Amino acid sequence: MGRSPCCDKVGLKKGPWTPEEDQKLLAYIEEHGHGSWRALPAKAGLQRCGKSCRLRWTNYLRPDIKRGKFSLQEEQTIIQLHALLGNRWSAIATHLPKRTDNEIKNYWNTHLKKRLAKMGIDPVTHKPKNDLLSNDGAQSKNAANLSHMAQWESARLEAEARLVRESKLRNNSCSSHYSAPKPAELLTTAAAAANSNIIMPNWNNNVVWSKSTVVRGDLESPTSTLTFSAEKRSNNAVVHEFVGSSSASSETGMIKEEGEQDWKGFGNNNNNSTTSLNDQHYDQEGLENSLSFTSGLGVGGTWTSSTTSANNAHDVGIDVNIIAEDQGFTSLLLNNSDDRSLSDGGGCDSDNGTRGSGSGSDQHYHDNENYWNSILNLVNSSPSDSPMF
DNA sequence: AAATGGAACAACCGCCACACT
DNA sequence: TAGTGTGGCGGTTGTTCCATT
Numbered sequence: 001m002g003r004s005p006c007c008d009k010v011g012l013k014k015g016p017w018t019p020e021e022d023q024k025l026l027a028y029i030e031e032h033g034h035g036s037w038r039a040l041p042a043k044a045g046l047q048r049c050g051k052s053c054r055l056r057w058t059n060y061l062r063p064d065i066k067r068g069k070f071s072l073q074e075e076q077t078i079i080q081l082h083a084l085l086g087n088r089w090s091a092i093a094t095h096l097p098k099r100t101d102n103e104i105k106n107y108w109n110t111h112l113k114k115r116l117a118k119m120g121i122d123p124v125t126h127k128p129k130n131d132l133l134s135n136d137g138a139q140s141k142n143a144a145n146l147s148h149m150a151q152w153e154s155a156r157l158e159a160e161a162r163l164v165r166e167s168k169l170r171n172n173s174c175s176s177h178y179s180a181p182k183p184a185e186l187l188t189t190a191a192a193a194a195n196s197n198i199i200m201p202n203w204n205n206n207v208v209w210s211k212s213t214v215v216r217g218d219l220e221s222p223t224s225t226l227t228f229s230a231e232k233r234s235n236n237a238v239v240h241e242f243v244g245s246s247s248a249s250s251e252t253g254m255i256k257e258e259g260e261q262d263w264k265g266f267g268n269n270n271n272n273s274t275t276s277l278n279d280q281h282y283d284q285e286g287l288e289n290s291l292s293f294t295s296g297l298g299v300g301g302t303w304t305s306s307t308t309s310a311n312n313a314h315d316v317g318i319d320v321n322i323i324a325e326d327q328g329f330t331s332l333l334l335n336n337s338d339d340r341s342l343s344d345g346g347g348c349d350s351d352n353g354t355r356g357s358g359s360g361s362d363q364h365y366h367d368n369e370n371y372w373n374s375i376l377n378l379v380n381s382s383p384s385d386s387p388m389f
Numbered sequence: 390a391a392a393t394g395g396a397a398c399a400a401c402c403g404c405c406a407c408a409c410t
Numbered sequence: 411t412a413g414t415g416t417g418g419c420g421g422t423t424g425t426t427c428c429a430t431t
Contacts, residue, residue: 016399016425038416054417055400090419102399105420110397 013047017056021046025053026061059102066098070107078104079112083126 013021028044034057037050046053059065070078074096081092089101089108096104113123120128 014401036416051402051417052400058418059399087420101419106398109421114396 011047012041012049012052014052017060021048022056022061025056029057029061055102059100062100064098065100067103070099070111074099075112078108079116079126082108082112082123 017025024044024046025040028040032043034040034054037054040046040050040053041048044053048056077095078092081095085091087105089105093099093101093104116123116126122128
């Protein structure tokens, strides 16, 4: 017996929502929470399917949604995260407070994609189109795809390794015999394959070249959302802590706003085994001045804010600690990137675009301190910190 | 003023993963 | 363990708005 489609009932309304419907849905959820979406329409007196209600709520009615024009900062973040994550809109949305994945997706398709294309950057690979056309186009494209895939694969392997590690640590908290494979070991192949250059544009018509060195965020497998490890302290786990400070406005950065927590009470029965960014224990009152979060990691190694380029990281954003969670892994990555220094977190400043006098591929891959630094800087820093704007 | 085409956005559809029985 | 229900995600489509001719 097959499963019946969500909206197969005759008589269910489709199409645009009316203000009355919105009101009904809003009122019901405010009073009862959404509970089971499937059951909601009947209870709320709506001739809609549950799925439609859920979409309407998550994409439009939720109070913690910011609508309207995307800021430059947001645009930049989207582009960079897209280069990193591909079309994982929900993951990208995690880093854009108050924006929905649908909105970001639409904005990408209608604005950013075209703009990148106009600038001669392939919106899929984030590489210059010339690059793809010259040499062997198909080969380059394949390499780019491979890059994305490799990043995914590396993230997936990392997540798996961590899960195994965590469960082992819990089960054998006192055992020292466990030797889960280090992420670096798991990732060697993927990391090597993923070592490719990605372009970061800015809207001043400078194309900023960067070389991705496959430093990775804490990505999960492609089928799940981008999350950060909010691991409980286990016996063997080293817990890195990053404390940043910022005067950034709430418009940028990964700041959790009031509404997000408020709505947790509305029947949200998600029991994700992982903790999303939104679940990080942000101290709301302290957001404006300081933020702290921890990331437990089961692999040895220490990291301070000065050991990576993210020395000017502010706020909460991509989990900087994780990038340097494993020195072995980091070393591997650094080696793969021709031992490029990461100490100068200048991000994607104009320096990186000054390649006019250069020649050949070396200039082509002109140091940008690396692509990830830019992402980190941009996502983590206030707009005023960004040389881009 | 009407027609047309493109842009922007809301909503739908199909698939998938996970939880539950 | 298989079957089923549910929610989430990404791709796509439909509709509306607006500028141009």
